Amino acid sequence: MGFLAPWFLGGLAALGVPVFVHLLRKHISIPRPVSSLMFFERGTQSSTRHRRLRYFILFALRSALVLLIVLAFANPFVRRAAADSNGRTLLIVLDNSFSMRAGTRFADAKQQAFAQLAAKPSSQKAQIMALGGQLEVMTQPISDDAQLRAALESIQPGDGHANFGELGRAIRTMSDTVHGPIDLHLFSDMQRSAMPANFADMVMPGNVTLLLHPVVDGAAPPNWTVESVDAPAELSDPKDPKRSRVQAVVAGFGTPAASKTVSLVVNGRAIASKKVDVPANGRATVDFAPLDIDYGFNRCAVRIDGGDAFPADDASDFVVRRSDPERILFVHAAGDPRSALYFDAALQAADQASFVLQSVAAEQATDLDPSKYAFVVLSDTVVLPSIFEHALEQNVAKGGSVLIALGTDAAHHAQIPLWGGSAKDAHDYARSGGPATVGQVDFNYPALQQENPGRDNGGWAEVKVFYAMVVDAAQARVVARLTDGTPLLLEKQMGEGHLLLLASGLENLTNDLPLHPVFVAFVDRAARYLSGSERLSGSRMVDSFVALRAAADPAGSVANVEVMDPDGHRPLSLAEARTVESFRLQRAGYYQIRFADGRDAVIGVNPDRRESDLAPMPPDVQQLWSGSSGGGATQTTDAAHVEGKTRPVSFWWYVMLFALIVALAETALASRYMGTQREEA
Amino acid sequence: MQRFLDPNVLAGISSLDLLAKTVVDGFVAGLHRSPDFGFSQEFAEYRAYTPGDDLRHVDWNLFARTERCYLKRYRGETNSQLTVLLDASNSMQYTSGPPMKMDYARYIAASLFYLAIHNQRDAAGLIVFDDEVREYIRPSTRQGQLARLFAGLERAEPHARTNFAKPLLHFQNFLQRRGIAIIISDFYEDPETIVHAIEPLRYHGNEVVLFHILDPQEIRPVMKGSAVLVDLETDQRIEVVPEYAKTTYRAKVDAHIEELRTRTQGAGMDYQLLTTNQPLDSALREYLTLRKAGN
Numbered sequence: 001m002g003f004l005a006p007w008f009l010g011g012l013a014a015l016g017v018p019v020f021v022h023l024l025r026k027h028i029s030i031p032r033p034v035s036s037l038m039f040f041e042r043g044t045q046s047s048t049r050h051r052r053l054r055y056f057i058l059f060a061l062r063s064a065l066v067l068l069i070v071l072a073f074a075n076p077f078v079r080r081a082a083a084d085s086n087g088r089t090l091l092i093v094l095d096n097s098f099s100m101r102a103g104t105r106f107a108d109a110k111q112q113a114f115a116q117l118a119a120k121p122s123s124q125k126a127q128i129m130a131l132g133g134q135l136e137v138m139t140q141p142i143s144d145d146a147q148l149r150a151a152l153e154s155i156q157p158g159d160g161h162a163n164f165g166e167l168g169r170a171i172r173t174m175s176d177t178v179h180g181p182i183d184l185h186l187f188s189d190m191q192r193s194a195m196p197a198n199f200a201d202m203v204m205p206g207n208v209t210l211l212l213h214p215v216v217d218g219a220a221p222p223n224w225t226v227e228s229v230d231a232p233a234e235l236s237d238p239k240d241p242k243r244s245r246v247q248a249v250v251a252g253f254g255t256p257a258a259s260k261t262v263s264l265v266v267n268g269r270a271i272a273s274k275k276v277d278v279p280a281n282g283r284a285t286v287d288f289a290p291l292d293i294d295y296g297f298n299r300c301a302v303r304i305d306g307g308d309a310f311p312a313d314d315a316s317d318f319v320v321r322r323s324d325p326e327r328i329l330f331v332h333a334a335g336d337p338r339s340a341l342y343f344d345a346a347l348q349a350a351d352q353a354s355f356v357l358q359s360v361a362a363e364q365a366t367d368l369d370p371s372k373y374a375f376v377v378l379s380d381t382v383v384l385p386s387i388f389e390h391a392l393e394q395n396v397a398k399g400g401s402v403l404i405a406l407g408t409d410a411a412h413h414a415q416i417p418l419w420g421g422s423a424k425d426a427h428d429y430a431r432s433g434g435p436a437t438v439g440q441v442d443f444n445y446p447a448l449q450q451e452n453p454g455r456d457n458g459g460w461a462e463v464k465v466f467y468a469m470v471v472d473a474a475q476a477r478v479v480a481r482l483t484d485g486t487p488l489l490l491e492k493q494m495g496e497g498h499l500l501l502l503a504s505g506l507e508n509l510t511n512d513l514p515l516h517p518v519f520v521a522f523v524d525r526a527a528r529y530l531s532g533s534e535r536l537s538g539s540r541m542v543d544s545f546v547a548l549r550a551a552a553d554p555a556g557s558v559a560n561v562e563v564m565d566p567d568g569h570r571p572l573s574l575a576e577a578r579t580v581e582s583f584r585l586q587r588a589g590y591y592q593i594r595f596a597d598g599r600d601a602v603i604g605v606n607p608d609r610r611e612s613d614l615a616p617m618p619p620d621v622q623q624l625w626s627g628s629s630g631g632g633a634t635q636t637t638d639a640a641h642v643e644g645k646t647r648p649v650s651f652w653w654y655v656m657l658f659a660l661i662v663a664l665a666e667t668a669l670a671s672r673y674m675g676t677q678r679e680e681a
Numbered sequence: 682m683q684r685f686l687d688p689n690v691l692a693g694i695s696s697l698d699l700l701a702k703t704v705v706d707g708f709v710a711g712l713h714r715s716p717d718f719g720f721s722q723e724f725a726e727y728r729a730y731t732p733g734d735d736l737r738h739v740d741w742n743l744f745a746r747t748e749r750c751y752l753k754r755y756r757g758e759t760n761s762q763l764t765v766l767l768d769a770s771n772s773m774q775y776t777s778g779p780p781m782k783m784d785y786a787r788y789i790a791a792s793l794f795y796l797a798i799h800n801q802r803d804a805a806g807l808i809v810f811d812d813e814v815r816e817y818i819r820p821s822t823r824q825g826q827l828a829r830l831f832a833g834l835e836r837a838e839p840h841a842r843t844n845f846a847k848p849l850l851h852f853q854n855f856l857q858r859r860g861i862a863i864i865i866s867d868f869y870e871d872p873e874t875i876v877h878a879i880e881p882l883r884y885h886g887n888e889v890v891l892f893h894i895l896d897p898q899e900i901r902p903v904m905k906g907s908a909v910l911v912d913l914e915t916d917q918r919i920e921v922v923p924e925y926a927k928t929t930y931r932a933k934v935d936a937h938i939e940e941l942r943t944r945t946q947g948a949g950m951d952y953q954l955l956t957t958n959q960p961l962d963s964a965l966r967e968y969l970t971l972r973k974a975g976n
Binding site: 030032033034035039040041042 | 772773775782867869896899908909910911912913914915917918919920921925926929930933934937
């Protein structure tokens with residue numbers, strides 16, 4: 001204990017006042033006359049005792065009052081051993097990524113985290129976070145140990161992929177608002193694969209002291225995993241040797257060369273099993289063909305038999321939906337049979353899709369029902385029968401999709417069907433100095449998706465465009481542009497459905513796209529995207545998102561979506577089911593989903609296979625990471641250096657409050673005493 | 682009537698004669714309205730005139746009818762002698778609120794003198810004493826006697842201590858004829874001593890009345906805390922606690938009053954306890970009762 005303003009202690013001289021009044025100054029008693037003392041007896045002894053006692057209490061109160069006021073002004077404080085003495089916040093981050101399921105990693109990490117929490121001074125504020133697929137904040141900075149322990153206890157191992165880069169970004173964001181020093185204790189297996197590509201993403205801000213608590217010592221155990229599975233999401237003919245096959249890649253991490261038995265499981269039943277020789281730290285491919293499945297959703301998995309150090313990643317789930325081939329309605333101008341030919345050829349050349357193209361001229365489409373088709377292609381048909389156009393609009397609003405290709409006819413009509421705007425202009429590149437090329441492509445767009453597009457712009461750079469329409473791009477997403485900036489491919493949301501507009505034709509006249517290989521991939525992906533079949537089955541990665549509806553407030557009646565997780569639980573509340581647009585797939589297993597457009601889906605969800613590489617970060621990298629933080633602390637579980645610090649906590653306010661209570665007591669007692677004196681006077 | 686006899690009201694009257702007139706007139710007016718206590722100079726008999734008789738008492742109406750001279754005699758015509766012994770010791774100046782005991786005693790004495798001289802035509806005298814006789818006014822019916830008595834009362838300021846033996850001895854020396862002796866005091870003395878000192882008066886056929894004047898606070902003192910008390914006569918100081926004043930003191934005072942009452946009545950004297958907040962009529966009524974009994 002000490003005083004922040006000790007010079008005020010000089011005020012203790014004021015204690016002399018009550019001492020003088022009570023002890024030095026002789027008490028003057030005003031005598032009271034009576035006629036005779038004949039009947040009175042002396043009661044001095046008792047009276048004096050009472051008075052002395054009362055005077056002593058009064059003297060004590062007055063002295064205490066002076067003392068307390070002086071102490072309050074001197075601003076007393078006590079030193080409290082606490083890490084929050086300088087406002088330090090204890091931040092405990094527990095890794096609950098998929099790799100923590102291996103062995104006793106998660107239990108060990110949790111135990112160490114509890115020990116760290118127990119070592120925390122009770123007054124220090126702490127915060128709990130879980131590092132899985134994303135950084136989850138379990139508590140705000142609080143000092144309630146019970147709440148902190150409960151939050152820590154509630155963290156369970158997940159299926160996500162930890163990313164230390166994301167942790168660094170989150171902490172840097174947090175430090176923008178929390179300016180006090182932070183002690184970050186990371187309890188993790190320090191997986192090497194959790195490191196971001198750029199080490200700078202992991203660096204902690206200056207006010208954060210990073211203390212690493214790795215739960216893995218030494219080399220990682222050998223682990224085999226089904227790294228990837230290439231299987232059709234939809235299958236119409238199981239005997240089709242081209243499509244009815246499953247190709248899986250078995251990978252080994254830190255493994256010796258070994259022969260592994262791999263099984264294909266369909267709806268819980270192993271229908272095929274093969275032996276594969278996996279080289280040391282290598283990969284091996286195994287094929288299962290044909291894929292004999294029933295109609296409907298088939299829950300499939302490729303599984304490595306025999307087990308290893310991390311059995312949780314020995315299987316990869318996926319879903320194959322068997323259905324009859326879906327039809328595509330291709331509406332073309334009466335004088336344009338070429339475009340359907342090219343489109344059908346590309347469709348048949350695709351690996352995955354199983355569609356049947358039905359080609360009709362625009363004037364013959366009057367009685368057709370668009371809802372019976374996977375999607376509709378309008379190839380340079382700017383004039384449609386009104387009945388068909390209306391039916392098409394209704395179908396799109398309910399979730400149907402249309403691919404619109406604009407040829408030379410579009411320039412002669414004011415209105416583009418369904419799109420809602422007219423063609424502003426037409427660029428005839430053939431007459432204006434040469435064909436245009438595709439300059440900008442959004443390879444994240446599903447219809448254009450490419451993993452690693454080459455230097456030739458994914459094949460699009462070779463495409464020559466001779467004639468293109470200029471359309472209103474308002475409220476539309478432009479996913480490909482020509483080199484002059486003219487939008488080539490646009491997407492617009494309409495109700496629950498999609499409109500995909502190609503500003504040029506498919507007839508190999510306005511461009512030479514149908515002659516290029518990229519056309520096949522484009523048609524294949526566009527067909528799968530527009531038909532919506534791509535999202536109905538297959539497999540996804542943990543922490544990926546599924547779009548449940550097109551918009552939060554769709555036109556017409558609000559439809560409920562439904563999600564059932566691998567455990568059979570419905571994670572969405574009723575309110576969320578009416579409003580939520582997308583859903584994050586947090587768990588590995590099979591999800592059942594009913595979309596807002598009424599279509600059902602079953603999706604296999606697998607953890608990120610980077611989690612299967614259990615090798616930890618090299619010690620020097622760990623040292624570098626913790627050394628790059630503000631405090632420069634190295635990994636240790638010793639929190640003693642935190643406990644040794646103290647900070648002064650002033651309690652003048654309590655002293656002043658006590659002085660007030662003493663003042664009230666003194667007033668009451670003195671008033672009573674003075675009242676007696678007045679009466680005697 | 683009570684309004685005129687209330688000591689608090691009388692304390693506002695500075696003149697003793699006016700005060701006495703107010704009290705007595707009010708008192709007498711009250712008596713006329715009382716059927717139980719009739720009083721007037723009642724006719725007794727006629728007596729033949731003899732030379733030397735006072736002509737003022739001749740019934741001239743009868744003389745006119747019968748041409749005989751008769752004197753009219755009344756029952757109360759027999760004059761009595763009132764002597765008031767007023768204690769003017771220091772203890773009489775005690776007060777817890779107006780009037781002071783000494784003033785209250787003055788009011789009683791003045792009222793008695795007025796009633797005796799003005800209404801009853803009795804001779805009235807005054808002895809003011811403390812530890813000795815400080816003033817003596819011989820009982821008389823002379824012109825100006827009332828004024829002398831009032832002046833004597835005005836001069837009777839509290840002084841010194843009380844001593845009953847010396848003034849009473851003096852009183853016996855001056856006593857020529859029997860009458861009514863009224864002793865007004867707070868009687869802070871042993872009852873036996875008091876009665877022993879006063880008892881000789883009774884032997885001469887006097888009617889002796891003790892008016893015991895006390896302040897209400899002297900009977901039921903209220904103390905909120907311990908206090909130092911000073912004796913007004915001896916200047917002695919003692920510290921007293923409230924608990925004592927509430928219990929033992931009250932018992933002692935009550936016992937003192939009761940013993941005084943018992944002993945005085947046992948000696949053939951009358952005793953009247955008067956507190957300074959009481960109306961004065963009880964004192965006057967006592968006097969008239971004695972006077973009637975004496976006749």
